Amino acid sequence: MIRLTALALATTVGFLFAMPVKADAWPDPSRILMPPPQFDPRLHEVPPHRVLFIARENMARACDLGPRVLACAIPSRGLILVPRGIPKALLRAVLRHERAHLLGWTHPDRTGANAIMLDSHNHEENEE
Numbered sequence: 001m002i003r004l005t006a007l008a009l010a011t012t013v014g015f016l017f018a019m020p021v022k023a024d025a026w027p028d029p030s031r032i033l034m035p036p037p038q039f040d041p042r043l044h045e046v047p048p049h050r051v052l053f054i055a056r057e058n059m060a061r062a063c064d065l066g067p068r069v070l071a072c073a074i075p076s077r078g079l080i081l082v083p084r085g086i087p088k089a090l091l092r093a094v095l096r097h098e099r100a101h102l103l104g105w106t107h108p109d110r111t112g113a114n115a116i117m118l119d120s121h122n123h124e125e126n127e128e
Contacts, residue, residue, distance in 0.1 A: 026086065027070065029093040032116060033107065035100030046099045049078040056083035070094065070116040073101035 037043060054062055062081050063072035071082045071094045080098040082091065097116055 026090055029087075029090045032090070032093040032097050034093075034096065035103075035105045039100040039103045039105035041096055041099035041103060044103055047078060047102050049080060049099070049102055051080045051082060051095065053082055053084045053086075056085065059083055066117070068117045071098055072116070073098040075102050075104075078102070 034040070059069045059071070059081065060067045063069045063074075065072065071080070071086075073080050080095065080102070082094055082098070086094065094116060
């Protein structure tokens with residue numbers, strides 16, 4: 001956790017810089033898995049948390065997951081990590097997804113990782 005704290009501090013004071021990302025490199029917001037109603041942050045109060053925007057190339061290390069991670073939540077720390085430069089429409093979908101993890105939601109088909117992986121979520125999974 002020291003690494004994450006240092007990363008958060010570095011991000012806060014602006015030591016990490018995002019590389020430009022081609023627009024077609026971002027997934028379509030409609031492909032982000034949405035939580036079921038009992039965990040939907042639009043319907044329930046979300047615990048206090050911070051959203052940290054970090055360089056996209058640092059997401060895997062910060063989330064302690066593989067290189068295909070798009071965003072993650074760390075409920076025990078009240079943190080959501082998202083990449084800098086994420087398009088606004090995608091950010092809305094990602095924050096809804098990650099805030100649901102702060103409410104206790106886990107992916108129904110995953111090992112409990114609180115993250116969005118690139119190419120892992122599709123619209124059909126949203127049906128629960």
